[in-house]
Amino acid sequence: MLKLQSKEFTAKTIEEALEQAKKEFEVQDSELSYKIKEEGTKGFIFGIGSKPYILEIYINENFLINKIREFLDEILTYFDEEIDANIKAFGKTIVIYLDGEGLGKLIGKHGRTLGALQHLIMIYVNRMTDTKIDIKLDIGEYRKKRRRKIEEIAEQAAKKVLRTHENLELATMFSFERKTVHEHIRKYFPELSTKSVGLEPYRKVIILENHKEYTK
Template identity: 40%
Template structure:
């Protein structure tokens, strides 16, 4: 959480200044008095009061929600009855969008909503000192997408086992590649790794091999990560 110091003639004025300048609402910040200040005698020896302000996650949740609502207000694909809910868990802000006719908002393979998620993450990290990630779901899209990716991974793994030849999947987002790696990890006889550079990074599924180095560099300079399912980078 972000923390900063504010000074004013009195503690009350310092608190009012914090609320006014940052737009904080009730419960969105805490403060502790570092110096209550002193009026002195005939203004001799007077000093300002100072407080340390701690911004609560409730503030960031609201700001992300407002940011997304503002962006979507300019989108012709956003339904008028769109409901936006946000909450903070495990250093992440989870946003859920619900409403009618959300398909066009999601975009092909979730590209539109992923772009919005990326913008929201950039926005929140510009106003906080602690790294945060924004995760957006539309309806139950992510659950359905996750099951689809698992099914694709299992089908491709079966092809590799039957033919003994590696297969290359289409480029995917990092969280989708992690789903593939986790799925392949549970299937005997195959292994997976990510190859290429963003945004064209993709997964290769191949017959399981022993004694392979975990990392090597491709001739074109792109990094190939073996056993990439162990990496959080995807």
Template identity: 30%
Template sequence: MTETSAAQAEETPDAVAEDDLLADDAEDIDGEDADDSDSDDQGAGGPRRASTDAELFAQSEIAADYIEGLLDILDMDGDIDELVSSGRPVVEVLGDRLDDLVGQRGATLEALQELTRLAIYRQTGSPSRLLLDIGSYRADRRKELATVARSAVEKAISTGEPIRLEPMSAFERKCVHDVVNASEGVRSESEGVEPSRRIVVHPSA
């Protein structure tokens, strides 16, 4: 990504903060950060046609083949499921001893997701919003973050003060935004520059 000043980065929505080729999750959905669905509708040539379910499933199959090849190279075992969920291709890898593919706080998983999206792009010529999960990390992390978000909501309401959370990835911020946006009496926004970008939960005025 081209270097920008801190001031510019503060104003850059996650949806366009990453190379469009990799179609970053861009999953923050407050006033500063556009939902990742927006990134699929924008491009250098204007709005892009939404992919059909068949096209999305084809992307998940490409991704599954790529991940299967990676597991073979690493001599690791895993059951791979490909599907389409909420309008995006999804690949889930389940098995034992997959922690190394997840990494600390999902860092390796995020990198593998981007590489897999690139593999899809090379075959289809189109950016992908593929969601990759390994060892149910994302599902488990969503539950943890829901607890964090609910606690922040309670504190913001009880104290009347903004609650700043620790820096999170785009995926993690999306999980928190979803919980806050479903709660009454609070709102959320993101502040800071990657990789220190974080959510602030504000009590509603």
């Protein structure tokens, strides 16, 4: 489970400690998790010998999920279509899947709008936490279809490099697209190498033979 912010709280009961944390962090009940550091005891008559609970209470991934949902709801109000958002956290990665009607506008030409939206969400989320969070946004299974297309591009490019013995520079790609190229070449063309060059959002993949170097 992801810990975004944590602090120790001391109280007579777990419920009291959670209430303290809820007010201090200004979050909802579902956005808090805890670990008992020291068990409390009631003691004897009039509370003599009682011991308070000491809890480490932290803001969990539900906080980020709720914030992302609010952020997306605000953006999606500019679209006429009904679009559903399914958001899940897997460690330090948050996966967002959007589905509904008229998704073409959200994807944009060659997935540019999708990439821009993912970048915006990543900036928004990472301003709220010191932990680096990776955002993966998919719209109507676009990434699955795009992955197949990128693999075809990588396949054709690799064969051309082997045929011409010349380095080949691919078009600008998003990070997940570049990763697909790297993985495909590494798996199916061990005699070739790949490297990413340039600055975001204009990074490209270079495909070259193992014994060659890339020179601009």
